Amino acid sequence: MRIHWLLAALAIPGITLAAEGMWTLDNLPAKRMQAEYGFTPGGDWVKHVMLGSARIAGGCSASFISKDGLVMTNHHCAAECVEQLSSAQKNYMNDGFMANKREQEVRCPEIELNRLEQIKDVTEQVKSATKGLDGEAFKRAQDAINARLSSECVGSDKDTVRCDVVNLYHGGRYHVYKYHRFQDTRLVWAPERAAAFFGGDPDNFNFPRYDLDISLLRVYENGKPAVIKDYFPFSKNGAQDAEMVFVTGQPGRTQRQLTLSQLATLRDTGLIPRLLQLSELRGVMEQYAKTGPEAARLAEAELFGVENGFKVFKGQLETMLDPALMKKKQEDEAALRRFVASRPDLKTRLGGAWDAIDRVQQAARQLSVPLTMVGRGRGFDSHYFQYARMLVRGADERSKPNGERLPEFTDANTPELEQTLFSTAPVYPDFEKVTLGLSLTKMRESMGADDAFVKQVLGKQAPDQFAAALIDGTKLGDPAVRKALWTGGKDAIASSNDPFIKLALAIDPHARAIRKQFEQDVEAVEQKNSELIAQARFAQQGLDAYPDATFTLRMSYGEVKGWDDAGKKIAPFTTIGGAFERDTGAEPFALPASWHKAKDRLNLAQPFNFVTTNDIIGGNSGSPMINRNGEIVGLIFDGNIHSLGGAFWYDGRINRTVAVHSGAITEMLGKIYGGENLVREMTAH
Known part of the structure; x- marks a missing residue:
């Protein structure tokens, strides 16, 4: 199906991809928006939209929807918090959560919320710092200037300010994004998983959909709900057919501007191995879930992530294998290279960039397995190991000047790191044994049983034996232990007898060496030449x-519109009544009992989910969809199956964003979940 449409799109001269683009808010396509929809965003409108939008630091989008710090995001974006607050005795994922009073709102152990407040161009400072440098020297200089710029931006307000140096256009521009940091984020409402993920994996990335994929959070400061000036109240009517709509969110990563050789490396060393790994992990999790109710509860979240990721990577791989797409990429790259060759001034300075990137791809391929398994730690899939590596490296890095540290340990990043390290979320040893044992097995398989590093780690033990011994002997599940090791620094780490600390210490020199080799031999070369x-x-x-997505605030504009799927018209809306018609009473098509109890009170004709032409990608989950008045008309939670190739290109005829209708949110929050007070708060202008 995707090949059919792609070939058709590429065969039509002058095809208009009107809604294409994930635009930075300081460079919106105002002329295009005016020409296509008769709307030009003013400066005050853009500033208000920027301040009303938010980012969950762990990888999702969100928005402020009341003056009292109420925040809207997806259920699957807040699921980790819901799971961490759950137990064998009370499963909020299955039963849902509702705080009827402010004092019942419960703090999420690890959610940090960021609100972008300022964008500053620092391109010249960054490029001056790296001018004339290559390899390791280039990487060191870039890390140092990034650390200095972010530290200067944060100043003495690290508890409430976060600053990131953002690489745009693959080094064409560098901006400092200054955020307000909210670390006291509390859960207000989450519906049952059966409602939030109705249709399960069969419906995922498909449409029609019937999902109430929403959670409400609230940010607090000084123990009180934060006072928010810029927020998005709910629209009275919600999204209408053919209406112009805007998505402000944090798209994660796109690869639309990579070279052909980079795309091939990504396909062969990224997508294909990842799909194989997820396939095996899914089987292990499904088997583990069958061992008991508590195992099923713990495996549930992992399975959701695995199944979602598998569909994403499968869709991306199908797109990468599409000869029509690669033909277009070849033509685009050749056209740009011809343009450079036709300009002597550009040819001298820029002409060799593509060949330089091509030359380092072999090194990237050779390093991919050790970098993934050791350098990035995928061979040690355990919260305990993640804590141990954080503690070991933190003790070493924090003793260095800020500009010489690994980027994740700079002063500007410390608050988020400490929130993770000191989290009160429980760690479950039996579950950790499963994930760590499997990842060690896969590391041995991919690197070889005779590999010196594998022998160093496992010795004479089998992966499952080694994992069990580590976990049975560790105390890192206790946040007080982790905090003592963190504050104790190098002396505390050196004197620790914890087996995970010892493991992290033993393998860190090798892990750092792999990382350093990749950064100087591949990353620095790609970065420098991508700038050219x-x-x-x-x-x-x-x-x-527009630049490739970088998990920073972007705006996409489009309209409410269905599509034609091989001659079949897909209507843009579903209804609440359609959910009851789709209900079979068996998972994953079983609506919660609360819905059946309230059915007679519901407006079954109320639009439920809908689709638009907005250009989004992973990371946009939880993004607000607003109208021209800055009012909520929907909540992004997915894309259709055609949008999975959006990492590499956009086809406005079939790529669709999937959202929950604002009217369905208020209808069900009030009539099913007893949240009338929240509805009043959300609709107050």
């Missing part, structure tokens, strides 16, 4: 192009 390719694009197009 970005300069070529600027010379050809100016700033009329």
Whole structure:
């Protein structure tokens, strides 16, 4: 199906991809928006939208929807909090959670919320710091200037301010994004998983859909709900057919501007191995879930992530294997290279960039397995190991000047790191034995049983034996133990007898060496030459192009619109009544008992889920969908199956964003879940 549509799109001269683009808020396509929809966003409107949008630091989007710090995001974005607050005795994932009073709102152990407040161009400072440098020297200089710029931006307010140096256009521009940091985030409402993920994996990335994929949080400061000036109240009517709508969110990563050789490496060393790994992990989790009710509860979240990721990577791989897409990529790259070759001034400075990137791809391929398994720690899939590596490296890195540290340990990043490290979320030893044993097995398989590093780690033990011994002997599940090791620094780490601390200490030199080799031999070369390719694009197009997604705030505009799927018209809306018609009483198509109890009170004709032409990608989950008045008309939670290729390109005829209708949210929150007070708060203008 995707090949059919892609070939058709590429065969039509002058095809208009009107809604394409994940635009930074300081460079919106105002002329295009005016020409297509008769709307030009003013400066006050853009500033209000920026301050009303939010980011969950762990990888999702969100928005402020009341003056009292009420925040809206997806259920699957807050699921980790819901799970961490659950237990064998009270399963909030299955039963749902509702705080009828402010004092019943419960703090999430690990959710940090960020609100973008300022964008500053620092391109010249970054490029000056790295000018004339290569390899390790380039990487060191770039890390140092990034640390300095972010530290200067944060100043003395690290508890409430976060600053990130953002690489745009693959090095064409560098901006500092200054955020307000909210670390006291509390759970207000989460419906039952059966409602939030109705249809399960069969419906995932499909449409029609009937999901109430929403959670409400609230941010607090100084023990009180935060006072929010810029927020999005709910629209009275919600999204209408053909209405112009905007999505402000944090798209994670796209690869639309990578070179052909980079795309091939991503396909072969990223997508294919990841799909195989997820396939095996899914089988292990399904088997583990059958061993008892508590095992099923613990495996549930892992399975959701595995199944979701598998569909995403499968869709991306199918797109990468599509000859029509690769043909278009080849034509685009060749056209840009011809443009550079036609300009002597550009040819001298930029002409060798593509070949330089091509040359380092072999090194990238050779390093992919050790980098993944050891350098990035996928061979040690355990919360205990993650804590241990954080503690070991933190003790070493914090003794260095800020500009010489690994980026994740700079002063600007410390608050988020400490929130994770000191989290009160429970760690479950039996579950950890399963994940760690499997990851060690896969590390041995991919690196070889005779590999010196594998022998160093496992010795004479089998992976499951080694994992069990580590977990049975560790105390790192206790946040007080972790805090004592963190505050104790190098002396505390050196004197610790914890087996995970000893493991992290033993393997860290090798892990750092792999990381350093990749950064200097591959990453630095790609970064430096990608900057040159970005300069070529600027010379050809100016700033009329949008940058690849970087998990930073972007705006997409589009309209409410269905699509034609091989001659079948897909209507843009579903209804609440359609959910009851789809209900079979058996998972994953079983509506909760609370819905059946309230059915007679519900407006079954109320639009439930709908689709738009907005251009989104993973990370946009939880993004608000707003109208021209800055009012909530929907909540993004998914894309259709065609949108999975959105990492590499966008086809406005079939790529669709899937959202929960604002009217369905208020209808069900009030009539099913007894949240009338929250409805009043959300609809107050």
